[in-house]
Amino acid sequence: MVKKPAPSTPRRSERSRRAIYDAALALVAEVGYPRTTIEGIAARAGVGKQTIYRWWSSKADVLLEAFLDLSARTGGDGGREPRAIPDTGDLAADLKAVLRATVDQLKDPRFEIPSRALAAEGVVNEQVGREYMTTLLKPAILLYVDRLRAAQEAGQVRADIDPRIALEFFIAPLAQRWLQYTGPISYAYTDTLVDYALGGLAPRTPDVPSGTPGHGSVGP
Amino acid sequence: MVKKPAPSTPRRSERSRRAIYDAALALVAEVGYPRTTIEGIAARAGVGKQTIYRWWSSKADVLLEAFLDLSARTGGDGGREPRAIPDTGDLAADLKAVLRATVDQLKDPRFEIPSRALAAEGVVNEQVGREYMTTLLKPAILLYVDRLRAAQEAGQVRADIDPRIALEFFIAPLAQRWLQYTGPISYAYTDTLVDYALGGLAPRTPDVPSGTPGHGSVGP
Amino acid sequence: MVKKPAPSTPRRSERSRRAIYDAALALVAEVGYPRTTIEGIAARAGVGKQTIYRWWSSKADVLLEAFLDLSARTGGDGGREPRAIPDTGDLAADLKAVLRATVDQLKDPRFEIPSRALAAEGVVNEQVGREYMTTLLKPAILLYVDRLRAAQEAGQVRADIDPRIALEFFIAPLAQRWLQYTGPISYAYTDTLVDYALGGLAPRTPDVPSGTPGHGSVGP
Amino acid sequence: MVKKPAPSTPRRSERSRRAIYDAALALVAEVGYPRTTIEGIAARAGVGKQTIYRWWSSKADVLLEAFLDLSARTGGDGGREPRAIPDTGDLAADLKAVLRATVDQLKDPRFEIPSRALAAEGVVNEQVGREYMTTLLKPAILLYVDRLRAAQEAGQVRADIDPRIALEFFIAPLAQRWLQYTGPISYAYTDTLVDYALGGLAPRTPDVPSGTPGHGSVGP
């Protein structure tokens, strides 16, 4: 966390920490991130302001931890994201399933508001952005890398593909629609992403050997 | 614009408007978006605060207009984005060229700071977000749609592909890396995106072992 | 006043100034000086804190002005102190009358609490102390000087007496009892002060020409 | 003292008490009374805050005790005030000597700052004020009462004079100049006070024109 150097962890009041997390999430959900204030969190949590400043360095920092805590608690074991992307042998189906779950999560208001707030703060505040990336995004990314590598071994993904880049075809378009209102989000949409990405946009040549494969010209 | 109902446009001081744009962009560049204040803009522009509140409704709104103005001026004719994506017949090459130009722009500090600030504000403030989408993103998106449709007509993109979705493979991963620090941005990266997207991640003609996968040329 | 350099007096809100004076005096009377806060004054006056900080530099400063204003208003013309100490020709009677009026004032709670608070602050904060001296004490002192000089001319006070020092016999003991709880305050007490001071503590010699006048020895 | 009910004196740490006294006096001297804080005293003394709150009830209380302790130590035997005002038979000379010593003390910064601070606090906080009166002022007052009574018996002070009131002519003007900046303090000043007070302000024997006014020697 981007937290302060931790004055004396053992003496720390667990009750206050919980109350602060709860208050922060509740306020962000109720009045939005910009109108959530540290004073407001402190008042709502029944806590002195100093108790917040003692342990966190900014509103974004409080919220980041609160959100992480929420994820940890809510997920129980299983967590916010599954431990791994399932591998049924059918890559397309597995990806579609995971993306549908992500769609659900993006539409769950408990997650959406704080998570959007953090993302926004991260865009403008690089420190928070990198923290957000490390803490929330990277774990999910690694799951995709693993699944794609397995698919490569199974011959379902071309061997020369870099999975770290390939996975962006699945998550980046979704992320952009969510963050920048560039389009609606639905199961149909994510399913389409999977199909397009795996199959490619250019026409496949196998069944039309005389057609124009790829985008280069073909001569006899 | 998200501007106020415009009291009486003809009487408006052109000099003040210019000064406000300049001050807003300069301040965002110097101290960052969150520490840019309306008071600061007014002071720097040598303008009364009311003159800002009279014509714009928020800091984001001022900046959005200022940025648009900057784009219009800087681009001269040609503008921030080209009028159209070139069509040399080679879709991959055309896309790579456009994306390289986009990479350059994302790294140009004159554009990067205000545009990142606007994007961030847009993430958290839906009104600004939609405005940003409409004003800055949609025009660019339409260019991609046009080019992809032309490619479809030329048989270089499968006819069953929705260009509106397909184009996200080119811009969304780049946007995500830029906004969320999920990875570095380079020509090589955008080139790879084009190749992966057009060719697909799955092996070509898995069921026609004699075929040539990838998007290289195929000969008899 | 110990006030700030006065940003722009003409634009100043008279209503706010009045409300601040009233709130300050009311709060000091109700909860005492130390528990009177600038935030409290602002809240009670229905005024932003900045409006106080804009025009005054401290709590003591606000209170000093408020008290001066109270004196000016309450006294109507006539003011807190009479324009001059009456001169009936009977110095003792005149002084006793003035001191009795002072006793009344010291016991009037409207004046006592703020005035005690200011005096206390002045003891510890030299700037306030000097301001208090200049603004509140000195005018009264000058009245005594004038009356004593008149008495000197009338032959009722010895010519070699410095009135500036002599007057302290009348006001200092009263001030000390009031400030330091060194004794009760009453008409009888102040009457006694006048008699003792004028007559001297040492026995008078006129009626005992052979006695020991003053405290020097007398030899034939 | 205004101290707490004393939990268990025998176990009390002498070292802490000393350190607290020293820290309190040092801080008051260095940064002034208002900016001396209990936290500061504790930190400087290397003591927990609770150790202060356990034994004293307020900052003023700590300082009062610290000051008393300082007086006791510094004075050695002899103390802050002499055990008694000398009685050489010459009242005026005795009083002048004592007052000169008082002037010295008021100008000794070791005493001045804490003692001014206590006096100020006493003005506004009646409890402290009365404590200050009882502990510091009253003993000195009694010495004056004793000396004046002796003078009455020796016929140097009129028998109808109340010594308790008379002594205020000597100490109150001095106290007021010191506390309220109403004038400078010097030997000449206190000498004058004594002369004026003993001799009276009014001309001697106004009704016996052949008498000799003042306290000079009288010859046949």
Place this chain on the structure above:
DNA sequence: CCATAAACGAGACGGTACGTCTTGTCTTTCT
């Protein structure tokens, strides 16, 4: 001669107030 209970240092806690900063509105003055 330990045991035990206090006083101790340390410092986190819920609070209050500080003095500063910015917001968005309102008002005054000048052009």
Place this chain on the structure above:
DNA sequence: AGAAAGACAAGACGTACCGTCTCGTTTATGG
């Protein structure tokens, strides 16, 4: 009438202390 200047009510900022409340740790008998 529009604009600059800027005062205003409001309220959050981050800091400093308040006085209370645990925490272990001395320490100093007293059983």
